[in-house]
Amino acid sequence: MRVTATIVLIVMNVVVFFLMYFYALSYGNIHEIQKALYHIFITYGASPEILLGQYYRLFTYMFIHADFLHLLMNMYALLVIGSLLERYLRSRSKFLASYIICGLIAGFSPIIHLLLLHDLVLSVGSSGAIFGLVGIVAVTPIRRAILHPMNIIALIFINIVGLVAHVDVLGHALGFITGLILGVIITRERRRRIIIYYY
Numbered sequence: 001m002r003v004t005a006t007i008v009l010i011v012m013n014v015v016v017f018f019l020m021y022f023y024a025l026s027y028g029n030i031h032e033i034q035k036a037l038y039h040i041f042i043t044y045g046a047s048p049e050i051l052l053g054q055y056y057r058l059f060t061y062m063f064i065h066a067d068f069l070h071l072l073m074n075m076y077a078l079l080v081i082g083s084l085l086e087r088y089l090r091s092r093s094k095f096l097a098s099y100i101i102c103g104l105i106a107g108f109s110p111i112i113h114l115l116l117l118h119d120l121v122l123s124v125g126s127s128g129a130i131f132g133l134v135g136i137v138a139v140t141p142i143r144r145a146i147l148h149p150m151n152i153i154a155l156i157f158i159n160i161v162g163l164v165a166h167v168d169v170l171g172h173a174l175g176f177i178t179g180l181i182l183g184v185i186i187t188r189e190r191r192r193r194i195i196i197y198y199y
Contacts, residue, residue: 005092006082009099010075013126016063017071040064046107046123046171048114058107059100064124074126081133088142089186098182102132106175109168123168128175135179140187 024036046061047054065071086095106128113121 004086005095005099006078006086009082009096009126010078013063013065013071013075013078017065017068020064041066041122041124044124047110048120050107050111058104061107061124062100062103062126062129065126066124070125074130077130078126078133081130081137084142085133085137085140088140094186098136098179098186099129099133101182102135102175102178103129105178106132106168106171109171109174112170112174121168123171125168128168128171130175131172132175132179132182135176135181136183136186137179139180139183 020037020040024033024040027033027036041064044057044060044064046057050057065074082095082099085098086092089095089098103126107123109128110121110123113119
C-alpha cells in the first residue's frame with residue numbers, strides 16, 4: 001500500500017512553512033521579518049485564546065513550524081512513523097483521523113498550562129500529533145519495528161532537552177496518551193474483525 005496520506009501531510013507542512021517564510025521575507029529587513037513571523041505564530045498557534053472561541057487554532061497550529069530544523073525533525077519522524085502506521089492500518093482515512101485527533105488533543109496543552117500552572121504558552125508544530133502516532137504504534141504489533149531502545153532513548157532525550165529549550169512537553173504527552181487510547185481501540189477492532197472472519 002502506498003503511504004499517500006503520510007506524504008500529503010508532509011507536503012502540506014512543507015508548503016505552509018515556505019509560504020509563511022516567503023510572506024515574512026517580503027517585508028525586507030530582519031526586524032520586520034521577525035515581526036511578521038511572530039504575528040503568524042500568535043494568530044494561528046495553539047494558545048489560551050481557544051477558550052474565547054478561536055477553535056481553528058487547534059488545527060492550524062499543527063502545520064506551523066518555528067524554523068527549518070523544527071520542520072525537518074518533525075517531517076523525518078512523520079515519514080518514519082507515519083509510513084509504518086499507515087501501512088498497518090491499511091486505511092488512509094483512519095490514519096488521517098488518528099493524526100488529526102491526536103493533534104487536536106495535544107493542542108489543549110496551552111489551556112492546561114494556563115489553568116493549572118498559570119503559564120501563558122503558545123504552541124506550534126506537528127510533534128503532538130506525531131507523538132500520538134508513536135502512542136498508537138506502542139500498543140500495536142508493529143511496535144517492535146519502531147520502539148527500538150535507541151529510539152526510546154531519543155524520545156526521552158528530546159523531551160528532557162525540551163524542558164530547557166521551550167518544547168511543549170505537555171503537548172507531546174497529551175498526543176502520546178491520546179495515541180495509546182486510539183491504539184487500544186484500533187487493536188481491539190482488528191482482533192474482532194479476525195474473529196468474525198474465521199468464525
